[in-house]
Amino acid sequence: MSTLRNNRKKILSAIVVVLLLSILMSWSTNNPQRILFFERLAAEALSPFQKAASSVTRFFTSSWRFIGDVRNVYKDNQLLRAELEKYAGTDLRVLEIQQENLRLRALLQFQEAVEHQVTPAQVIGRNPSSWFSTLTIDKGSRHGIKVDMPVVTNQGLVGKIIDVQPSHAKVQLLISTSSGISAIVQRTRDNGVLIGLSTPRGFTRITRLNQYADIQEGDVIISSPLTGIYPKGLVIGRVVEVYDDPVSLERSALVRPEVDFDRLEEVLIIVNYHSPVDDPIGDGDQE
Structure with missing residues (x-):
């Protein structure tokens, strides 16, 4: 019973709103000033909803932009890490070659100084x-x-x-x-x-x-x-x-x-x- 009463109240409220809007529109049809008044009234009534919708839109736009920036930064970071690992490996190879050259140079100097073949x-x-x-x-x-x-x-x-x-x-x-x-x-x-x-x-x-x-x-x-x-x-x-x-x-x-x-x-x-x-x-x- 309570559910039926609530549905009836909602229907009656909707009918009342429609009737009021119809009366206002017919009342202002032949009067431009009334039309402007009605538009201002509607704008004032809808303004909070427009601001809220705009804020939500800006929030989601910024969020998607932030997510895109994060993805780009992550990709750049991965590329930089790969480059660093490549250069680190190169440095290690160069160091190994340098150390080997030092050992071989010392052996060569000894070979030139020793009296034996x-x-x-x-x-x-x-x-x-x-x-x-x-x-x-x-x-x-x-x-x-x-x-x-x-x-x-x-x-x-x-x-x-x-x-x-x-x-x-x-x-x-x-x-x-x-x-x-x-x-x-x-x-x-x-x-x-x-x-x-x-x-x-x-x-x-x-x-x-x-x-x-x-x-x-x-x-x-x-x-x-x-x-x-x-x-x-x-x-x-x-x-x-x-x-x-x-x-x-x-x-x-x-x-x-x-x-x-x-x-x-x-x-x-x-x-x-x-x-x-x-x-x-x-x-x-x-x-």
Whole structure:
């Protein structure tokens, strides 16, 4: 019943409004001033609705414009990011090339200064299980490489060739426990035997020094002319600690190699060295 009453009220209200509008229009038909009055009255009545509609229109127009601007900014940002990533990659490649050039330039200068003929090679493989013992280079018998040829860098002694294939060869590192060479204290000319320790820090130890040997921290250790395989005077490393053995009455010292064996990428093989004697201490077993 209440719904029916509400519908009747709405219908009656609409009829009343229509009748009023009809009366006003007929009342002002023959009078221009009345027409203007009626137009002003209608304009005043509709003005709030027009302002509201205009505000809504401006709001949606601005919103769509803002959304479009955001999309454009996002696209520009994506393009800029792609450009930055491209240039960042270029910078990294340039940096790698620059670093490689520095290493190769240092090797070239060493190659020009050394009295022996050398062949450059790239390190192409290292076995995790023998990381501190051996590595593989990209030169082999086709390049004139032979077993027992010394391997060096501009920093110092690396090791020797222990196995040769047509296109590659295996190098036994100076820090391998299978390595043992004659060595000398550069400052005092005291002789000893250098053995590898195969430790992550890459240390070696010089042993069999006379108990009166004058060896100190910081002394440079070089290859001895008695080595049989390595030319004399190749830098091995520096003494970091000296030990005295009260039982054997010998001195020994811990030696840090000059070569960074963790970062070896390029090496030089000495291909024309011929020792006048065999290595008296049997420079380790081949691996």
